Every structure is written in structure tokens, then in C-alpha cells.
Amino acid sequence: MPVHDQKLVYAFAVALLATGVTMSAAQADDDDYGFESFLSEKRSHKYGGENRGKPLMPAQANAKFQKECSDCHIAYPPGLMPAESWRKVMAGLDKHFGTDASLYAQDNKEITDFLVNNASNRWSAPTAPLRISEAAWFKRKHDGHEINPEVWKNPKVNSPANCAACHPDAERGDFNEHRVKIPK
Ligand code: HEC
Ligand code: HEC
Numbered sequence: 001m002p003v004h005d006q007k008l009v010y011a012f013a014v015a016l017l018a019t020g021v022t023m024s025a026a027q028a029d030d031d032d033y034g035f036e037s038f039l040s041e042k043r044s045h046k047y048g049g050e051n052r053g054k055p056l057m058p059a060q061a062n063a064k065f066q067k068e069c070s071d072c073h074i075a076y077p078p079g080l081m082p083a084e085s086w087r088k089v090m091a092g093l094d095k096h097f098g099t100d101a102s103l104y105a106q107d108n109k110e111i112t113d114f115l116v117n118n119a120s121n122r123w124s125a126p127t128a129p130l131r132i133s134e135a136a137w138f139k140r141k142h143d144g145h146e147i148n149p150e151v152w153k154n155p156k157v158n159s160p161a162n163c164a165a166c167h168p169d170a171e172r173g174d175f176n177e178h179r180v181k182i183p184k
Contacts, residue, residue, distance in 0.1 A: 064111055079118060083120075166181060
């Protein structure tokens, strides 16, 4: 083959490779809304449809929610669970994971509305876990490949529900993996 043609073939191969690399990077980063619609089709089936939403926390959070839901843990961003999960959590506050977190009916309604209106918009599965930490996306992001199992025994971590132990800006809905800090 003439030198000229060989160069062309080589350039084509490099271009193909580059495209492949960009595509897999785009697929790996499921925190971005994609640019190609065929990829978003794929994304909706990610984690069996148990996917967190976007944005996780609306620009304007509800003041009652901030106040009433941050006494014992961070005020979990609503986009982390589907609407039905939040309805269940809010309907069972009197028996809330071993504590009584019940509210006046009016406050309960205001907070429920806020959570439901800002729930995950990417959750296509018919499931509605009571815990964020029970979702398929959560388990995948926090499995033994990502986090040494010993880490969960550290009293500074204590529970998967303790998001802020490793995500300093969890309350703002920032879970960027580049800002994760595992306590020592
Ligand atoms: C009186 C304390 C208290 C208050 C107030 C409270 N919670 Fe909780 N909540 C808990 C405890 C305890 C857990 C279990 C934590 C653990 O497993 O480490 C929990 C867990 C949760 C979880 C599951 C976390 C996970 O993924 O494992 C959600 C969701 C939740 N709370 C939502 C709320 C909401 C919404 C409010 C406000 C209406 C609220 N909580 C107010 C004590 C409280
Ligand atoms: C023991 C530390 C730890 C705790 C506790 C923890 N996480 Fe994480 N989380 C991580 C690490 C490490 C990663 C990065 C995994 C990876 O590289 O894919 C991560 C990734 C994530 C991601 C994906 C971020 C991205 O850029 O793709 C989200 C969302 C997330 N965590 C949410 C939560 C929530 C919500 C909680 C609490 C209910 C929580 N995490 C508790 C350590 C933790």
C-alpha cells in the first residue's frame, strides 16, 4: 500500500479510537445529562431504573424541611429518592428508624409536598425504598470496589446514612466523587 494510503488508514484508526474513548467516558459519568439521546435511553435502565435525579437539591430549598429534617442527620436532598419513597417516609414519621420524628399535620404536608415535587426525575423502576442507602445506584457507588468494607466500621462513619462523613457538602446536594473524603 502506498505510504499516502497507510497514513490515511492510521488517521482513521486513531479517530475511531478517540471516539470510543470519549463514548465510554460519557457513559461512565452518569451525573451528566448526556448529549446523545441514545445514551439517555441507556441511562434510564441504569441501576435497574433505581436512579437518583437531577438536580438532587433544588436551588430554593423549603425552610421547614431544612429545619425539621436536619436535627438528627443532614437534610437529605429530595432528588435522591422517588416521590413514593418520600410519601412513605413522611407517612411513617412516628416510627422513623427507631425514633419519633412526627410533625404537626400542616408542617408534614408542606414538607411532603416539597419532597415529592423535587423527588428523583430519573427513577423508572416501580420500587420505592424507605432508605436512600437501599437503592441500586447507592449500592453500586458504595460497594467493596469503591470503599474498603473496614471503612464502615469506623465510628466516624458508623452508617451508610451518614453521608456527610465522606461527602463534606452533602447537604447542598454535592456528592462529586472528586470531593469525597473518607475519614481516617
Ligand atoms: C429525631 C431524629 C430524626 C429526625 C427529626 C428525622 N430523622 Fe430521618 N432518620 C433518623 C434516624 C435515627 C435514621 C437512621 C439513621 C441510620 O440508619 O444511621 C434516619 C434515617 C432517615 C432516612 C434514611 C437514610 C438512609 O438512606 O439510610 C431518610 C430518608 C430520612 N431519615 C428522612 C428524614 C426526613 C425527611 C426528616 C424530616 C421530616 C427526618 N428524616 C427527620 C432520625 C431522624
Ligand atoms: C464511607 C464514606 C461514604 C459515605 C458514608 C457515603 N458515601 Fe457516597 N460515595 C463515597 C465514595 C468513595 C464515592 C465514590 C465512588 C466512585 O468513585 O464511584 C461515593 C459516591 C457517591 C455518589 C456518586 C457521585 C458521583 O460523582 O458519581 C453519590 C450520589 C453518593 N455517593 C451519595 C451518597 C449519599 C446520599 C450518602 C448518604 C446516604 C453517601 N453517599 C454516603 C463514599 C461515601
